[in-house]
Amino acid sequence: ADSKGPSKSNPSNPDVCAISPKAIVSDACASYSTLDNLNQELRPALLDITRNTDFFAYYRLNLFGKECPFWNDENGMCGNIACAVNTLDNEEDIPTIWRAEELGKLEGPKAGHPGKKLQEQRGPKKPLQGMLGEDVGESCVVEYDDECDERDYCVPDDEGSSGKGDYVSLVDNPERFTGYAGEGTKQVWDAIYRENCFSKASFPKSASLGTSPFPNKGPAANELQSVLREGSRQQLLEEQQRHSPNMPFVSETGLENEDECLEKRVFYRVVSGMHTSISTHLCWEHLNQTTGEWGPNLQCYKDRLHKFPERVSNLYFNYALVLRAVTKLGPSLKDYTFCSGDPAQDSITKAKVQALTSHAGEAPPIFDESLMFVNGEGPSLKEDFKTRFRNVSRIMDCVGCDKCRLWGKLQTAGYGAALKVLFEFDNNSEDVPVLKRTELVALFNTLARISSSLEAINEFRAMVEVEETEAESMDHHHLKMPDRVTKPHHVIPGKEFSEVVEDDYEQFEKDKETQDYEPSLSEEFWSELGLVYRVTKYVIWGWIRFPLTMWEILVLEASRVWEYYIGLPVSPRKWEIKRPNLDEL
Numbered sequence: 001a002d003s004k005g006p007s008k009s010n011p012s013n014p015d016v017c018a019i020s021p022k023a024i025v026s027d028a029c030a031s032y033s034t035l036d037n038l039n040q041e042l043r044p045a046l047l048d049i050t051r052n053t054d055f056f057a058y059y060r061l062n063l064f065g066k067e068c069p070f071w072n073d074e075n076g077m078c079g080n081i082a083c084a085v086n087t088l089d090n091e092e093d094i095p096t097i098w099r100a101e102e103l104g105k106l107e108g109p110k111a112g113h114p115g116k117k118l119q120e121q122r123g124p125k126k127p128l129q130g131m132l133g134e135d136v137g138e139s140c141v142v143e144y145d146d147e148c149d150e151r152d153y154c155v156p157d158d159e160g161s162s163g164k165g166d167y168v169s170l171v172d173n174p175e176r177f178t179g180y181a182g183e184g185t186k187q188v189w190d191a192i193y194r195e196n197c198f199s200k201a202s203f204p205k206s207a208s209l210g211t212s213p214f215p216n217k218g219p220a221a222n223e224l225q226s227v228l229r230e231g232s233r234q235q236l237l238e239e240q241q242r243h244s245p246n247m248p249f250v251s252e253t254g255l256e257n258e259d260e261c262l263e264k265r266v267f268y269r270v271v272s273g274m275h276t277s278i279s280t281h282l283c284w285e286h287l288n289q290t291t292g293e294w295g296p297n298l299q300c301y302k303d304r305l306h307k308f309p310e311r312v313s314n315l316y317f318n319y320a321l322v323l324r325a326v327t328k329l330g331p332s333l334k335d336y337t338f339c340s341g342d343p344a345q346d347s348i349t350k351a352k353v354q355a356l357t358s359h360a361g362e363a364p365p366i367f368d369e370s371l372m373f374v375n376g377e378g379p380s381l382k383e384d385f386k387t388r389f390r391n392v393s394r395i396m397d398c399v400g401c402d403k404c405r406l407w408g409k410l411q412t413a414g415y416g417a418a419l420k421v422l423f424e425f426d427n428n429s430e431d432v433p434v435l436k437r438t439e440l441v442a443l444f445n446t447l448a449r450i451s452s453s454l455e456a457i458n459e460f461r462a463m464v465e466v467e468e469t470e471a472e473s474m475d476h477h478h479l480k481m482p483d484r485v486t487k488p489h490h491v492i493p494g495k496e497f498s499e500v501v502e503d504d505y506e507q508f509e510k511d512k513e514t515q516d517y518e519p520s521l522s523e524e525f526w527s528e529l530g531l532v533y534r535v536t537k538y539v540i541w542g543w544i545r546f547p548l549t550m551w552e553i554l555v556l557e558a559s560r561v562w563e564y565y566i567g568l569p570v571s572p573r574k575w576e577i578k579r580p581n582l583d584e585l
């Protein structure tokens, strides 16, 4: 699966992106094999960090109690997550544990986020009072500063929204097949892709405000409003909604193809790459809902990804982007406190993170963020980009499966954090913003997700190659019994049916001998049948000929006795008793 896109190079420094001649991940300055090699080197450390440190193994998020802001009851569309749950058909025929409803549920312990007062009361060592398990270093898990600020690509909690979310274990809830599918998923993916409609308002000349279809709804809706507050796009949307009231608020207007630019392409690639990663995981850890067996589903991979090299290239693109962010962030984490109440765990976690980021820093440049947001439209485009990203994050509240929502939200936050690191300051600046705990956890786990996906895709590719080689060699060596043998045919005048079969069979055997050959089941069957036929013929013919042969022997022996009797030289015996030779058959 190669991306054949042209190479991107930094105009100011053409050597920044040393690109291999083939398989370029365009926009990201790296080749597939560079990224695969890098992934192999970094993967063990990344897995260790995300699985074996308390800091990175737990994530806090508001999974419940948030409304999906994109479908609402007024328009006959449900804003409740449960309405979006759509699963496979005929699920009632399979055991409950294999049904989507069950597979999508969160597993493992959960702990509510304690407010500042509770944290003070409980002390720094046990802010969660053992709710995640006694051996969990809680000071590594709890978020102290939990406000979202202006620079965020993430979604701040709406004011008035209840609670600050729960801590859940990422290790206990692997991202894998859940059976979540159908209209609900289509609607969500559609809405996410529609956020890619960068509008004219992102460009200096065209921002005229329209009226909003939203009543006052709080920050989430207001944010959405600001995205929609763009003359041409807004009017078109309102027009479209008058004609079809069930259409989601965020919708295609036809203006999307205008103003194609690098930033828009990057936005699309991030979303599509995330989609690829989700699909890869669900195909790699797939449940056969009728047998209950987990394992890779090659057909799932072929249907969703193998036929679409562009989707796979977007995954590589995301790897380059997120790894660049992690690398850039590395030095600023040297003094970061991962666990305030547990110095031993703190230094172990720090050492692991430093080992990973400095190793990644030794690699050649893989992503050149200085290309983005640099033209005249730069700053406003950046704003638009950010708002759209926040909307993608909100759309995740419409995902009707808890586990999918967990990973969907985490990954959106992870990409958001990566974009923040890469673009918050001057693109060329090595300064990086200070990230919150949640953002760090999301960033590293998102990288780990992409890393697993790359590995799974390589495995899948190898499986497809084996399958194709086998099919090729079967084609090459495929020696079928001739049609005349297996199908009804005209008997050639002058030849018995048995002779025809024999001729064809002999040819078949000759063909076999001249080739490096492994018979298939049907060929073996025909070969055995031919043998039975010839053995039967041999035996019956032997019985029929027996009296005649005995008579011939008797005559021959009598003539030899007569020759001896009258004094003539005795003729040599012309017959002998032989063991049957199997090769004759």
Ligand SMILES: Cc1cc2nc3c(=O)[nH]c(=O)nc-3n(C[C@H](O)[C@H](O)[C@H](O)COP(=O)(O)OP(=O)(O)OC[C@H]3O[C@@H](n4cnc5c(N)ncnc54)[C@H](O)[C@@H]3O)c2cc1C
Pocket: 175, 176, 177, 178, 179, 180, 181, 182, 185, 186, 188, 189, 271, 272, 273, 275, 276, 278, 279, 282, 311, 396, 399, 403, 404, 405, 407, 408
């Ligand atoms: C946020 C989110 C998280 C999810 N997490 C899980 C999960 O953890 N486990 C699970 O089993 N299911 C999960 N799902 C459901 C899963 O993603 C699919 O939607 C579902 O399996 C149905 O697949 P589908 O074949 O209809 O195509 P979908 O994957 O739903 O794709 C819909 C359409 O998008 C386009 N498309 C597909 N892939 C790409 C791509 N990479 N780039 C661009 N366009 C693309 C295609 O036109 C496709 O027809 C999740 C869904 C969402 C929205």
